[in-house]
Amino acid sequence: MTQILDKKQRELPETLPVVSVNGIKKSFRGHDVLHGISLDVHRGETVCLIGPSGSGKSTLLRCINHLEVPDDGLVLVDGKTIGYRIAGNTLVELGSRDLAAQRSAMGMVFQSFNLFPHLTARQNIVEAPRRVLRLSKEEANARAEELMARVGIAQKLDSYPEKLSGGQQQRVAIARALAMRPKVMLFDEPTSALDPEMVQEVLAVIRDLADDGMTMVVVTHEMRFAMDVADRVVFMDEGRIVEQGPPDQLTQNPSHERTRAFLSKVIA
Amino acid sequence: MTKALKLDARPDVLALKRAKRRRPGIWVTNAIVILFAAMALTTVLTNPRFEWETVGAYLFEIRILKGIGVSVGMTAVTMFLSLIFGTLVALMRMGSSRLMALVASGFIWVFRSIPMLVQLLFWYNLAALFPTLSLGIPWGPSFVTFDSNSLLGPLTAAVIGLTLHETAYIAELIRSGLLSLPAGQHQAAAALGMTPAQTFFRITAPQALRIIVPPMGNELISLLKATSLVSVISLADLLYSVQLIYAKNFQTVPLLIVAAIWYMVITGVLTLLQQRLERRLSRQSELKVKKGGSSL
Ligand SMILES: Nc1ncnc2c1ncn2[C@@H]1O[C@H](COP(=O)(O)OP(=O)(O)O)[C@@H](O)[C@H]1O
Ligand SMILES: [Mg+2]
Numbered sequence: 031m032t033q034i035l036d037k038k039q040r041e042l043p044e045t046l047p048v049v050s051v052n053g054i055k056k057s058f059r060g061h062d063v064l065h066g067i068s069l070d071v072h073r074g075e076t077v078c079l080i081g082p083s084g085s086g087k088s089t090l091l092r093c094i095n096h097l098e099v100p101d102d103g104l105v106l107v108d109g110k111t112i113g114y115r116i117a118g119n120t121l122v123e124l125g126s127r128d129l130a131a132q133r134s135a136m137g138m139v140f141q142s143f144n145l146f147p148h149l150t151a152r153q154n155i156v157e158a159p160r161r162v163l164r165l166s167k168e169e170a171n172a173r174a175e176e177l178m179a180r181v182g183i184a185q186k187l188d189s190y191p192e193k194l195s196g197g198q199q200q201r202v203a204i205a206r207a208l209a210m211r212p213k214v215m216l217f218d219e220p221t222s223a224l225d226p227e228m229v230q231e232v233l234a235v236i237r238d239l240a241d242d243g244m245t246m247v248v249v250t251h252e253m254r255f256a257m258d259v260a261d262r263v264v265f266m267d268e269g270r271i272v273e274q275g276p277p278d279q280l281t282q283n284p285s286h287e288r289t290r291a292f293l294s295k296v297i298a
Numbered sequence: 299m300t301k302a303l304k305l306d307a308r309p310d311v312l313a314l315k316r317a318k319r320r321r322p323g324i325w326v327t328n329a330i331v332i333l334f335a336a337m338a339l340t341t342v343l344t345n346p347r348f349e350w351e352t353v354g355a356y357l358f359e360i361r362i363l364k365g366i367g368v369s370v371g372m373t374a375v376t377m378f379l380s381l382i383f384g385t386l387v388a389l390m391r392m393g394s395s396r397l398m399a400l401v402a403s404g405f406i407w408v409f410r411s412i413p414m415l416v417q418l419l420f421w422y423n424l425a426a427l428f429p430t431l432s433l434g435i436p437w438g439p440s441f442v443t444f445d446s447n448s449l450l451g452p453l454t455a456a457v458i459g460l461t462l463h464e465t466a467y468i469a470e471l472i473r474s475g476l477l478s479l480p481a482g483q484h485q486a487a488a489a490l491g492m493t494p495a496q497t498f499f500r501i502t503a504p505q506a507l508r509i510i511v512p513p514m515g516n517e518l519i520s521l522l523k524a525t526s527l528v529s530v531i532s533l534a535d536l537l538y539s540v541q542l543i544y545a546k547n548f549q550t551v552p553l554l555i556v557a558a559i560w561y562m563v564i565t566g567v568l569t570l571l572q573q574r575l576e577r578r579l580s581r582q583s584e585l586k587v588k589k590g591g592s593s594l
Contacts (some may be wrong), residue, residue, distance in 0.1 A: 134491025135491075140485070144480075144482035144483060144485065144486035145486075146483065146505075157490070157501075161492060161496050162491045203486075207489075
């Protein structure tokens with residue numbers, strides 16, 4: 031088994047959370063989508079984010095890596111203020127280069143894969159390590175080969191995305207994100223766009239990452255998967271965290287009526 | 299209703315011969331088209347006023363060949379400059395700076411709305427507006443001063459006019475190409491930590507290029523023909539060279555045919571190049587898969 035996290039990372043004391051979301055607010059054209067969300071994710075922890083469609087799960091995930099700029103609140107990843115640098119007692123907005131450097135420490139996997147269609151699987155994977163991390167061609171290729179083997183499709187290295195099934199494309203997308211050796215992985219409904227028979231192959235890859243100690247936030251509707259893999263399940267509704275806890279507790283004994291109502295719908 | 303054949307009832311259907319379906323309509327239209335084409339061709343070839351000998355005599359005349367050089371050269375330089383400036387204007391228009399976007403929109407509006415002919419005359423006569431042009435600090439001292447009559451000869455005026463016009467069109471083309479890409483491409487690149495410049499050069503521009511090639515080919519062909527307008531500022535392009543010749547020998551129609559033939563030849567070559575480029579871009583993926591697919 032290849033290890034994504036190096037030894038040093040694993041042995042760090044568990045003091046600071048890897049991701050610390052503090053009072054994030056976001057509205058689109060006067061419509062409040064997030065009402066001050068706070069959430070910590072610790073090293074090696076897998077947090078599954080569940081909730082009805084439109085409750086702000088994607089927006090929260092996109093605020094974490096600043097694809098969406100929060101109106102208020104602050105995200106810290108590994109102690110770094112995302113999108114800002116500290117100058118004296120003010121937070122100064124970062125330029126696009128510095129922001130890009132911060133983002134490279136977070137991997138993101140999208141519902142619609144978003145592979146680059148003009149590049150092969152290998153080229154998709156090596157692009158950012160080569161350009162952003164300035165890895166040598168050999169090093170980047172070695173990572174691509176290792177990761178494609180890890181997600182179980184080493185034979186598809188030189189295929190273009192259009193020649194791959196949805197499940198294979200999503201596995202390439204995961205490999206592409208992992209090639210940056212991110213401190214945290216953010217998954218936004220990674221299996222929602224897949225045909226049913228391909229869901230399991232992608233979930234297996236994510237489960238494997240969880241077992242390996244990757245820090246992850248996974249937005250998902252796959253409750254069985256969440257029960258199985260999550261260290262903590264967070265239930266969101268209407269831009270607020272309604273409740274959170276270990277998967278058993280949350281599903282067996284939810285303390286809010288809204289959680290109960292949602293769970294009864296998704297656990298058929 | 300078709301009669302369904304039961305296979306077990308007629309096992310011999312598997313051995314039947316097949317015939318192509320009959321398409322009498324196509325035969326009729328083909329015959330009509332061939333007839334009209336033959337009629338047109340005979341008229342053109344047998345009408346003595348076309349003076350095919352004169353056409354032949356002037357087809358490779360040195361002044362004509364020089365004129366072709368000017369037309370093709372102007373097209374190439376203008377296209378090259380317009381691609382660079384057009385990309386910049388498109389990016390300005392799509393960028394995050396409101397002011398830049400406004401400036402770009404204004405530029406596109408101005409240079410798309412002023413007819414090419416008006417622009418050429420304007421640049422050619424610019425010397426009348428600004429007898430001298432100088433480089434320096436605005437409202438301050440100037441470092442170099444040019445006599446605009448000598449600087450803005452017909453060729454410079456033509457290239458400036460054509461380039462401004464073409465830049466405006468190409469900017470819109472490039473912008474539409476970039477806008478047609480799904481937003482997920484930008485997001486994926488950004489999430490990987492790529493800078494906006496890296497995202498443009500490595501991710502969005504190569505994809506937009508494929509979409510833009512066909513309309514860009516049309517743009518290039520239109521530009522070639524638009525260069526014929528420079529004859530109004532007495533620049534010896536293909537058309538003006540032809541005009542100079544028939545002004546003396548009054549062989550107007552044959553010489554215009556010479557010009558037409560050359561415009562058709564150049565357009566034909568450009569069309570072929572465009573088709574090959576399109577085919578290469580669309581086939582690239584399959585070729586690469588075949589080359590690299592040895593591990594399968
Ligand atoms: N870019 C945007 N512009 C306007 N509204 C948006 C945008 N992104 C999300 N929203 C709105 O924010 C709300 C939450 O969306 P989202 O975060 O995608 O929810 P979820 O992922 O939980 O389904 C929805 O009402 C959605 O319409
Ligand atoms: Mg969503």
